[in-house]
Amino acid sequence: MSASSQDQPLDTRIQSRPTEGKIGKYSQDPNAGDKEFQKILLRSRGDIAAEIELAKANKDRARLGLEVGVAIYQDGDGYTASRPSTDVPTGKAIGSNHLNLIDASPVPIKNAKAIVIYNPYKVRSVKARYENYMRLSKRLNAPVYVTSMYSRSEVFIHSDVKNDRSNK
């Protein structure tokens, strides 16, 4: 069977339907022009990829088969990121802000600049989670960057996310 529509890059299909009904809308990267942000975004994706590779090498059943994410926080003129965790897609991370990344329990993410998530599944499964990403974006008032090994990275921003946050 030839490549189906499920195998097409996600953004091609999303751009053909720019709204997601009541739950929000898809947008271009609001931080595309922010070089510092793009650096931390790239580094976060690298951290997540390293975490996934480590999980594969160790056959870590607590990581494999789950999404792994990072929360990015504003830190003065720059940014900092939480450590990669399977809690981030549930809206939690170690420490509620960038000053507190090493102590014990995950807490609800607050004041994040962005959320970065790696989805280990193929396009159909990624698509099935659009609602989750929009929901997360609304909850955290931040764009959610989703990367999958089978598709290009996407940005999900709920329509309730305030513009001033994405323009910081």
Next chain:
Amino acid sequence: MTKKIILITFLLTFISCKSYGELTVNEVISRAEELNGKKVTINGFFSAGIFYENRDAYENFTAEFLKVPILGEWKEGYYKHCKSKNVLITGVYTKLDLKGELGNYLFDITEFRPVDLPDINCLDFLEPWD
């Protein structure tokens, strides 16, 4: 005598597997020490690898949830019958110490049925990874 021993062993095994009945996510987490490593059947709201007490808990991002790693790709039937709804899942509850991460997991899933369609086993729609 041998038959009796076999029968008793079988009954004990059966009882140990079945004695917990149908639990909720919050019940399992509150009985974590007792249930750690035990096979349990849980009724809750499942979405994107996370098992919540109910839809409200999912909507409100509560801290009480189980992670259910899915090592494969779902086929169409999953999206039609099983996605983001109340389900019954049977698996081994495991509490892990993960250096700060929330460590409530359900591994070794053997049954996964929508509450409204109990004849369907969602695992039939799973294509395991190599």
